[in-house]
Amino acid sequence: MSDGVSLPDLTPLRDWFSSYCNSFRTADLEVQRNFDLKQEHTRNVCRDALLIAQGMGPRFEMLAEVAALCHDLGRFPQFRDYHTFKDSDSLNHAHLSAQVMKQHHLLDFLTDQERGCIEVAVRTHNAFQVPEGLPALTADLLRLLRDADKLDIWRVFTEYFNAPEAERASGAGLGFPDLPGCSAEPLAAVSAGNMVQLSTLKSLNDFKLLQVSWIYDINFAATFRLIRQRSVLEQFRAMLPRDREVLDVLAQVGRYLDEKLRDAAA
Template identity: 90%
Template sequence: MSNVVPLPDLAPLRDWFSSYCDSFRTSDLELQRNFDLKQEHTRNVCRDALLIAQGMGPRFEMLAEVAALCHDLGRFPQFRDYHTFKDSESLNHAHLSAQVMKQHHVLDFLPAEERGCIEVAVRMHNAFLVPEAIPAVTANLLRLLRDADKLDIWRVFIEYFNTPEAERASGAGLGFPDLPGCSAEPLAAVSAGRMVQLSALKSLNDFKLLQVSWIYDINYPATLRLIRERSVLEHFRAILPQDREVLDVLAQVGGYLEEKLRESAH
């Protein structure tokens, strides 16, 4: 007798997610645009999670899709109740996502160990750094979810700036003012090879630099390849100020990306 546990059919979970999104439907166009943004984002994170997880085994790929599908469940009640995606002005959307998962029993079809693994990944996906001392499979899943999430947040943010203001999903900019230039603190962090802290931001341009700095926090070679394939840095270069110091840090991050790609190829 084989001890291999058959893979669960995820169709019921995907259907549940669609009906969950539908439960927030509203005639308020402003609200609905932000809900639609998060529904599309979740579907893209699922797609990217599976791209990154290729070759890691069918069971892990299944866990990656489940974690991706659940990671932003809290965004819907967050925006409905607070009209912002800024956690510091509302609540921690990742913790809320984990609560929604439990309330709706969406992981009941999985063994307890795998449920726990997904719960940690969802709850911690927005932490500044991956916590130490968590089991290897949980850490791998969390790192993969963070990579897939970043890949699509970059798309959302770049599209936001290429969309007429009247048609933008208002929540995507987190309410930062559109000021000229970039602040010294985010520039210094990127220049030092560090991720930018949200507390250091004063403007939308600073927020763009924070997103560029995420490249220092990428975990999987497949993600690095997708960053290059999708011209993420080039898109940010086009929407950032053309100041010498900004161009210098972008060149530095580009060099870091190429070095990591070379390392992963060996």
């Protein structure tokens, strides 16, 4: 794939996305707050995808924005029909996003290869790990989308946690109870340098640890720099219990982040 001189104009796709979001509008303020959350999230993932993709070529930057714009289309019918963003209690929102994308022929302006790359990136952006054996372009696009998605999910969650309860988008906490402390399994996973499995969570604090563990899954130097600039780890440290084992695993993730930033600067 070469970076051609003329790039497709994404204005029609951006306009379609706005119309799509508007089609879910409701007078129920609580439900609408969750739709607004996902519309803002998508716009921020587009912004962050472009920040990460800088210098990777104009065609790749364009594909990064298209993937970001489409990645959470399934969140809207998911919340409308199930009143949750928790896939295990409803359906796989990434698979639904890929279906919506196909139903509306959103990628018809791209080459077959590019369309295939974006379909895989959208359908698997929420997988626990990047699948093996993907073509290089698909793998790069998927890794970039996962990085950009995490960057804004961290913002969404810290804003959710710090907002008055009456102003919180109900879906953002995935329904976990706000219990003291952290469970042993999530702590052990972070301590071992692994990502936390959603199935091991028992509380909102465990969910915070899961999000901290995503730092182990970051792929691009630009993303590590944005994590540092936005004080992501510091914000989670302020939200988590001051228990010794929690502070220890946070310090370990901090050392990992420092090491990645040193490597990027070398």
